[in-house]
Amino acid sequence: xxxxxxxxxxxxxxxxxxxxxxxxxxxxxxxxxxxxxxxxxxxxxxxxxxxxxxxxxxxxxxxxxxxxxxxxxxxxxxxxxxxxxxxxxxxxxxxxxxxxxxxxxxxxxxxxxxxxxxxxxxxxxxxxxxxxxxxxxxxxxxxxxxxxxxxxxxxxxxxxxxxxxxxxxxxxxxxxxxxxxxxxxxxxxxxxxxxxxxxxxxxxxxxxxxxxxxxxxxxxxxxxxxxxxxxxxxxxxxxxxxxxxxxxxxxxxxxxxxxxxxxxxxxxxxxxxxxxxxxxxxx
Amino acid sequence: xxxxxxxxxxxxxxxxxxxxxxxxxxxxxxxxxxxxxxxxxxxxxxxxxxxxxxxxxxxxxxxxxxxxxxxxxxxxxxxxxxxxxxxxxxxxxxxxxxxxxxxxxxxxxxxxxxxxxxxxxxxxxxxxxxxxxxxxxxxxxxxxxxxxxxxxxxxxxxxxxxxxxxxxxxxxxxxxxxxxxxxxxxxxxxxxxxxxxxxxxxxxxxxxxxxxxxxxxxxxxxxxxxxxxxxxxxxxxxxxxxxxxxxx
Ligand SMILES: Nc1ncnc2c1ncn2[C@@H]1O[C@H](COP(=O)(O)OP(=O)(O)O)[C@@H](O)[C@H]1O
Ligand SMILES: [Mg+2]
Numbered sequence: 307x308x309x310x311x312x313x314x315x316x317x318x319x320x321x322x323x324x325x326x327x328x329x330x331x332x333x334x335x336x337x338x339x340x341x342x343x344x345x346x347x348x349x350x351x352x353x354x355x356x357x358x359x360x361x362x363x364x365x366x367x368x369x370x371x372x373x374x375x376x377x378x379x380x381x382x383x384x385x386x387x388x389x390x391x392x393x394x395x396x397x398x399x400x401x402x403x404x405x406x407x408x409x410x411x412x413x414x415x416x417x418x419x420x421x422x423x424x425x426x427x428x429x430x431x432x433x434x435x436x437x438x439x440x441x442x443x444x445x446x447x448x449x450x451x452x453x454x455x456x457x458x459x460x461x462x463x464x465x466x467x468x469x470x471x472x473x474x475x476x477x478x479x480x481x482x483x484x485x486x487x488x489x490x491x492x493x494x495x496x497x498x499x500x501x502x503x504x505x506x507x508x509x510x511x512x513x514x515x516x517x518x519x520x521x522x523x524x525x526x527x528x529x530x531x532x533x534x535x536x537x538x539x540x541x542x543x544x545x546x547x548x549x550x551x552x553x554x555x556x557x558x559x560x561x562x563x564x565x566x567x568x569x570x571x572x573x574x575x576x577x578x579x580x581x582x583x584x585x586x587x588x589x
Numbered sequence: 590x591x592x593x594x595x596x597x598x599x600x601x602x603x604x605x606x607x608x609x610x611x612x613x614x615x616x617x618x619x620x621x622x623x624x625x626x627x628x629x630x631x632x633x634x635x636x637x638x639x640x641x642x643x644x645x646x647x648x649x650x651x652x653x654x655x656x657x658x659x660x661x662x663x664x665x666x667x668x669x670x671x672x673x674x675x676x677x678x679x680x681x682x683x684x685x686x687x688x689x690x691x692x693x694x695x696x697x698x699x700x701x702x703x704x705x706x707x708x709x710x711x712x713x714x715x716x717x718x719x720x721x722x723x724x725x726x727x728x729x730x731x732x733x734x735x736x737x738x739x740x741x742x743x744x745x746x747x748x749x750x751x752x753x754x755x756x757x758x759x760x761x762x763x764x765x766x767x768x769x770x771x772x773x774x775x776x777x778x779x780x781x782x783x784x785x786x787x788x789x790x791x792x793x794x795x796x797x798x799x800x801x802x803x804x805x806x807x808x809x810x811x812x813x814x815x816x817x818x819x820x821x822x823x824x825x826x827x828x829x830x831x832x833x834x835x836x837x
Contacts, residue, residue: 386681399606403599406598407682407687
């Protein structure tokens with residue numbers, strides 16, 4: 307569904323995306339995890355024809371995003387990181403504009419718009435001006451809009467940033483549902499929990515480079531399923547990883563007295579990131 | 590082909606929706622400056638003057654129509670696009686839609702053309718009443734071409750701008766001088782040689798010349814119409830080129 311070969315974007319000698327090789331199969335719920343500035347948005351913008359790659363190539367559904375833009379555009383829907391709605395239109399008009407631009411016939415248009423506004427729980431707001439909607443509602447409207455032309459591939463760029471926990475969970479449910487309904491989903495996030503909760507496979511991007519790519523479980527296994535976090539006087543915190551609780555326990559018993567705090571827990575993608583880069587995702 | 594027109598209309602449609610509540614306010618606010626020009630220059634300054642053998646009032650009205658069409662078309666094609674592109678990012682959605690660049694540019698120019706044309710027509714109506722002059726098909730055709738030309742210029746400016754300030758700068762440096770120097774308020778023939786040359790370079794001069802000749806019943810300056818059409822093509826080509834570079 308998505309394929310990239312050495313996909314690169316350089317802004318005056320700065321490599322925002324650096325020789326990205328990636329393959330996402332139809333039906334996947336794929337997560338692109340990385341800290342702010344890692345190159346996630348730039349990647350999505352290249353895949354959605356908004357930004358021209360400076361190197362390498364990319365295909366959406368076998369259509370080259372540089373040379374077969376037109377066909378590629380029909381295959382995907384995208385929810386951008388920033389609200390990209392015309393704020394002076396109503397909810398319904400925003401949907402209708404997208405439907406018109408995608409050549410959906412008039413009768414079909416009405417049906418699909420009502421259906422999708424239902425799907426994202428906005429049916430009661432169809433006459434509201436976009437500007438009056440809350441952040442979560444705008445995000446849901448953008449999702450409904452992205453689904454309108456029935457794309458087989460959906461890009462979601464940090465879909466839950468800035469939303470409160472409850473709204474975030476509802477969006478997660480919606481994203482899972484869309485995936486179950488047959489859409490391939492490519493989502494970016496800098497939230498560890500989000501990638502772990504949603505994604506079948508995760509690519510970790512750091513400073514424009516893909517540094518890991520696998521199922522969350524496998525990524526954790528490579529680092530170690532159990533993490534021991536210690537804080538000692540004058541040395542700051544230290545992370546060690548172990549295959550299981552036994553080996554971790556054996557290590558803990560060897561620890562010296564100066565250790566002030568000790569936590570033993572299941573490892574997560576944050577640990578994978580720390581192991582690979584020496585820093586935390588949110589730093 | 591049918592899809593092409595459909596796409597142009599779709600792009601236009603969104604801008605049309607915004608007019609729905611605002612049309613009355615739009616008409617009133619857009620008529621303020623031409624009416625002020627009419628009062629200050631037409632009645633205040635030039636009451637007993639004749640220019641090029643016509644009463645100054647009759648002389649100045651087509652000039653005011655030209656500058657009104659120019660400014661209104663430029664602003665309404667350019668300003669919203671500028672905001673949509675840089676601030677709302679909703680222009681990205683148009684770029685990702687499966688439509689051609691040509692339909693995108695034409696669709697975006699339509700609202701400028703419509704607004705410019707309607708305001709200019711309304712002012713023409715006022716002008717026709719106070720001067721008893723008439724405007725024929727050539728007048729209307731020139732007017733339409735003027736609106737088209739400056740809608741394209743507005744779009745090109747909006748695609749070039751890197752900030753909202755850029756748009757204002759463009760207006761002050763390009764549109765404002767054209768408003769006053771484009772043969773709108775005075776006869777170009779009276780100018781010193783060098784300045785006349787400059788005035789003939791700017792596109793709105795040719796719009797004024799054509800509109801005026803047609804309004805006063807003088808021989809029509811076909812060459813000026815051709816030059817205006819040339820500018821429309823140049824600005825259109827600039828839009829297409831800038832659109833190609835719009836993705837960074
Ligand atoms: N238009 C641009 N010009 C220059 N640098 C840019 C541009 N867009 C993004 N960048 C830089 O590229 C890097 C990656 O940005 P981005 O893809 O937005 O990261 P992410 O979405 O992962 O937070 C950042 O360092 C950012 O500053
Ligand atoms: Mg981003």
